[in-house]
Amino acid sequence: MTPTHFPGRVAAIPALPEQTRTPPSPKGLEEFNTAPSDEARRLLLTCLRSLSWSHRVAAHRPYPDLDSLLAASDEAAYDLSPADLSEALAGEAWPALPDETYAAAHTALSAAHAAYEARFGHSFVIYVGDAPPGEYLDRILEGIRSRLANDPEEERVVAAEELRRHARGRLVQRLGGAAGPNAPAAGA
Incomplete structure (x- = not known):
């Protein structure tokens, strides 16, 4: 099954639920801690596309363990400012979905995404890591539709929380944690 990339900027990254993931190897965290600053920031930008976030997290190295890194x-x-949040939202991309899904869902996803961007002026982002792969599309559509009822400030708070969850999952994946076969990184 070949993945299809949709136009638009909906981000949904599947990942293993917190309780079943394998923590990154000490070597992955050790390499991150000792990498040159620019290399560490580049890796961090693949997790969350905010320059201020990547600078801040990289500046506080070394981290004694994964929990400390995730807390930071x-x-x-x-602490993302509105401009930082806008920057991070702009860096998100639509995930790859199977070809057979594309035909059935394109119209609904495109319409929902267009309505979302028109209402809020930024990308829709949702973390679907706790859903089985077969439910990703349903979760994305349900999320867009339900969040269209939010007021703009409320939605920015929800989007910021979804980005935070993405960053956590992506950090675990990038540093050698178990990502699972169905966990592509959106926006990479």
Whole structure:
């Protein structure tokens, strides 16, 4: 099955649920801690496309363990300014979906995404890591439709939380954690 890339900027990254993932190897974290700053920031930008977030997380190295890194990532994500959040949202991309899904879902996804961007002026982002792969599309559509009822400020808070969850999952994946076969990185 060949993945199809949709136009638009909906981001949904599947990942293993928190309780079943394998933590990154100490070597992955050790390499991150000792990498040159520009290399560490480049890796971080593949997790969340915010320059200020990547600079802040990289600047606080070394991290003694994964939990410390994830806590620093969360704190930096919670502190994103509106401009930083806009930058991070602009860096998200539509995930690859199977060809047979494309034909059935293109119209609904395109219409929902267009309505979302028209209402909020930024990309739709949702973390679907706790859903089985067969439910990703349903979760994305359900998320777009339900969040269209939010007011713009409420939605920016929800989108920021979804980005934070993405950053956590992507950090675990990039540093050698179990990503699972159905966990492509959106926006990479």
